[in-house]
Amino acid sequence: MYCNNLKHKQGKNAAMIHSKHIYVVTLLSLLLGACATQFRPINLNTSYMTSIHEGDVVQGEKIIASGKPVLKHNKGDLLKDRYWWALSGIQIVPQKEGVAFDLTNIGPKYTPFGADLPLLDFKQQPVVLKITARAESSDGSLPLISLQFDDAEGMQANAKRPEARIGNTTEFMDYYFDCSDMWMQTWPDKKEVNATIINKWLFFVNPGGSGYTGKIYIKAIQALPIDSLRPNPEFKIPVGIEGGVVANFNAKNISEWWNSAAYSLAWETDSSLKVVCSKAGANYEAFGMKLPQTMNAKMAYRVIIKARFEGEGYPELRMDLIDCNGSLSNGNPQSNWLEPTKKGEFVEYLYIYKDDVFQAYPTRRELDKERITDILLFVNPGKDGWSGTIYIDEIKFVYTGEVGRQSDR
Structure with missing residues (x-):
């Protein structure tokens, strides 16, 4: 040149x-x-x-x-x-x-x-x-x-x-x-x-x-x-625990959570996380949390989110896992469409990360499933913006024996 x-x-x-x-x-x-x-x-x-x-x-x-x-x-x-x-x-x-x-x-x-x-x-x-x-x-x-x-x-x-x-x-x-x-x-x-x-x-x-x-x-x-060039010293985060509740909101502290501009997060008096969505989705806006303990999703590959919502339509709630290296499970996204209930009760939604858990963008990487450190949540990702309120009562990683509800709407 x-x-x-x-x-x-x-x-x-x-x-x-x-x-x-x-x-x-x-x-x-x-x-x-x-x-x-x-x-x-x-x-x-x-x-x-x-x-x-x-x-x-x-x-x-x-x-x-x-x-x-x-x-x-x-x-x-x-x-x-x-x-x-x-x-x-x-x-x-x-x-x-x-x-x-x-x-x-x-x-x-x-x-x-x-x-x-x-x-x-x-x-x-x-x-x-x-x-x-x-x-x-x-x-x-x-x-x-x-x-x-x-x-x-x-x-x-x-x-x-x-x-x-x-x-x-x-x-x-x-x-x-x-x-x-x-x-x-x-x-x-x-x-x-x-x-x-x-x-x-x-x-x-x-x-x-x-x-x-x-x-x-x-x-x-x-x-x-x-x-x-030489090999780098190896320092690995210990393998995570094989399941457990990572969020139940019994305390008012939600400091481990963060959000982008399309969401507003607050603790609700019924001990849930209140997520107010403002035209969320089109730009893949997200909110998420750092897990209180590293999780072993190789053994506890089922995640249950207990949630309900107020608003029109059937909002999609997608969850990506993040491992200790910062890789996201965006190669095979797991989603549920939330369903309205007559009395506003919470419903369990099941997310399964047993197979094909990898990052596709920006580069392809296999996730270290034994060391999951964060979760990332999207509402209507890549679709029309959705406005309404989602309440999350509990999030837990489970190994086997507990069956949630996986919507196919």
């Missing part, structure tokens, strides 16, 4: 590429909608391009728009001189050596932290990132870190994020992230990411999964040749 052929993206939140300059805008302003802050322009003249491409002859207008090979930048040290930013729920804690992040319930809403990068080329030589880190949490949770890079044209390498689970250890340990085959964007549309002009990175903790509260300490981030 030549400099003159790069597209100029309009707007103060875009990475603006001119015929001889690349202006890099902070990702913080992009995500927060604040006023854009520009870094010093990178001058893509012959002198600059020759300086980062040693031994190459660069003449006239034939200027290759690519960053400095990542292994040559600071000898591969990517932690040095980083400007970190974080969104709500994440605090940056400076350290004498490295950096730390204090997180509160991070994961379900894909909340990242990150940093700007100088213009870097990850394509010239496949690399692995070695991140020296440790974690600590009061409840023993093990955070899953997922890494994403963005290029200077705004493309996001979100199709295949390398990831590693960080252990609660007193000593720092090395974790390896394979960056050799991750340069594709699948959302919002499928496009190739230009690995030669990478200028941002984002870190997601438990993306789409159980909310993590704790601290992550990062001591070093080093780019290495791909043959330096």
